[in-house]
Amino acid sequence: MLQRTFGKFTKGAVLRKLIVREIDDLIIGSLGIVAFISFFVGGVVAIQTAINSDNPLLPKYLVGFATRQSIILEFAPSFISVIMAGKVGSFITSSIGTMRVTEQIDALKVMGVNTYNYLIFPKIVAMTLYPFIIVISMFLGIFGGYVACITGGFSAHADFIEGLQLEFNPFHVTYAFIKTFLFAMLLATIPAYHGYYMKGGALGVGKASTTSFVWTSVAIIVMNSFVTNLLLT
Amino acid sequence: MIAVNNIRKSFDGTEVLKGIDASFEKGKTNLIIGQSGSGKTVFLKCILGLHQVTEGEIIYNNVPFSSMDENAQTLLRQDMGMVFQGSALFDSMTVEENVMFPMQMFTETPQDEIRERANIAINRVNLVDANHKLPAEISGGMKKRVAIARAIVMNPNYLFCDEPNSGLDPKTAILIDNLIQEITQEYQITTIINTHDMNSVMEIGEKIIFLREGFKSWEGTNKDIFRTDNEAVTNFVYSSELFKKVRKVYLEESE
Numbered sequence: 001m002l003q004r005t006f007g008k009f010t011k012g013a014v015l016r017k018l019i020v021r022e023i024d025d026l027i028i029g030s031l032g033i034v035a036f037i038s039f040f041v042g043g044v045v046a047i048q049t050a051i052n053s054d055n056p057l058l059p060k061y062l063v064g065f066a067t068r069q070s071i072i073l074e075f076a077p078s079f080i081s082v083i084m085a086g087k088v089g090s091f092i093t094s095s096i097g098t099m100r101v102t103e104q105i106d107a108l109k110v111m112g113v114n115t116y117n118y119l120i121f122p123k124i125v126a127m128t129l130y131p132f133i134i135v136i137s138m139f140l141g142i143f144g145g146y147v148a149c150i151t152g153g154f155s156a157h158a159d160f161i162e163g164l165q166l167e168f169n170p171f172h173v174t175y176a177f178i179k180t181f182l183f184a185m186l187l188a189t190i191p192a193y194h195g196y197y198m199k200g201g202a203l204g205v206g207k208a209s210t211t212s213f214v215w216t217s218v219a220i221i222v223m224n225s226f227v228t229n230l231l232l233t
Numbered sequence: 234m235i236a237v238n239n240i241r242k243s244f245d246g247t248e249v250l251k252g253i254d255a256s257f258e259k260g261k262t263n264l265i266i267g268q269s270g271s272g273k274t275v276f277l278k279c280i281l282g283l284h285q286v287t288e289g290e291i292i293y294n295n296v297p298f299s300s301m302d303e304n305a306q307t308l309l310r311q312d313m314g315m316v317f318q319g320s321a322l323f324d325s326m327t328v329e330e331n332v333m334f335p336m337q338m339f340t341e342t343p344q345d346e347i348r349e350r351a352n353i354a355i356n357r358v359n360l361v362d363a364n365h366k367l368p369a370e371i372s373g374g375m376k377k378r379v380a381i382a383r384a385i386v387m388n389p390n391y392l393f394c395d396e397p398n399s400g401l402d403p404k405t406a407i408l409i410d411n412l413i414q415e416i417t418q419e420y421q422i423t424t425i426i427n428t429h430d431m432n433s434v435m436e437i438g439e440k441i442i443f444l445r446e447g448f449k450s451w452e453g454t455n456k457d458i459f460r461t462d463n464e465a466v467t468n469f470v471y472s473s474e475l476f477k478k479v480r481k482v483y484l485e486e487s488e
Contacts, residue, residue: 008303011338021325098324107321110281110393111335112310 042144050154064163096195240289314384
């Protein structure tokens with residue numbers, strides 16, 4: 001499938017329009033839910049850290065430090081990607097699957113269009129912007145933690161900021177973006193495969209979407225484990 | 234002209250097409266008829282190259298489809314128009330965009346000219362005030378017209394229609410049949426229609442191929458079909474009392 005996706009290319013002007021549409025559907029369309037989840041989960045992470053580390057011997061900056069580490073290393077790249085497997089993945093599978101059921105893919109084939117390139121390549125290109133979503137998620141997650149701590153009285157402003165800046169290792173951000181990019185490729189290709197090769201009617205589209213979500217999530221978790229072992233140990 | 238030589242097609246060991254020979258002439262409406270499950274759609278998809286045949290040859294203007302390289306097949310496909318059973322219009326595009334699509338994909342024609350040619354095709358199928366509507370906003374008959382307009386916008390030499398009348402009221406069905414026949418004769422296209430609409434058989438069947446259980450059981454014209462003594466054809470075509478009477482009247486009048 002991937003070989004054909006990068007095979008005979010669709011006309012540039014048409015492809016550009018498709019890429020812009022996919023960016024709108026897959027990236028811009030996901031910003032709202034990502035922002036909402038990141039802000040509140042960041043807040044919950046900070047509150048949980050604060051109420052579970054009330055030992056006076058523990059430093060006060062711990063809440064900010066733990067929030068930063070959990071958001072940058074795991075929550076934003078991995079947890080959001082699993083959520084995106086449901087949001088973006090289901091969208092990709094069901095949109096391609098519906099085109100299969102309604103013979104739109106056959107119509108494209110009859111015209112001589114390389115359907116793999118026409119349908120899948122724009123999604124892969126759009127998903128290269130996926131790290132942009134994760135940057136927003138990281139920022140809002142930490143900001144949510146900060147807001148929750150300050151408004152709830154779990155940490156002082158100075159302590160939280162100190163924790164955020166403490167022992168900051170830039171490679172952690174690099175690591176997060178390496179895996180984000182790999183997750184983006186999984187998010188574009190696995191659901192596209194399940195949509196393209198789905199069988200059956202409307203029920204088949206539903207089944208393909210569910211299967212695609214399960215396999216994309218599994219692939220993300222396995223990839224996460226592999227990349228973490230490779231880069232951080 | 235399209236010729237089909239002894240084509241066979243199997244799915245998971247089940248043979249659906251069992252050695253069919255046929256030829257389809259230019260400027261004629263060629264009909265493939267047969268009961269559901271007789272292999273009509275598979276046959277049409279094999280001719281289109283959407284299914285690879287297990288055995289046999291499909292020949293377009295004396296050139297076997299299987300001997301063409303990818304570029305030649307792509308060029309041939311740009312010379313084909315297809316009207317799918319469910320119209321297969323692109324949901325996210327308006328009527329006009331659907332019709333413009335093949336030209337946008339395969340020609341370097343300026344946008345204004347593409348729009349003009351798309352509108353000529355839309356007018357040719359008598360669609361009025363639908364250019365900016367989405368497929369979900371138009372009726373089944375209108376969708377079929379859009380599909381026909383999209384199929385003819387590149388001035389193809391081959392037109393394929395998979396049950397173009399299914400789900401349409403009798404009046405609209407006749408209009409669609411007449412439209413396809415007119416276009417076939419006007420542009421001298423080789424048209425192949427897959428149908429089990431008996432009105433289409435009687436009205437526009439310039440050449441009819443009857444498929445039964447994966448075999449070609451009968452071949453003739455809409456005139457021949459009244460006189461045939463092929464039991465399978467008569468059982469299928471004249472299954473209703475109305476068509477039995479039509480046949481009787483036709484035969485009495487022609488004697």
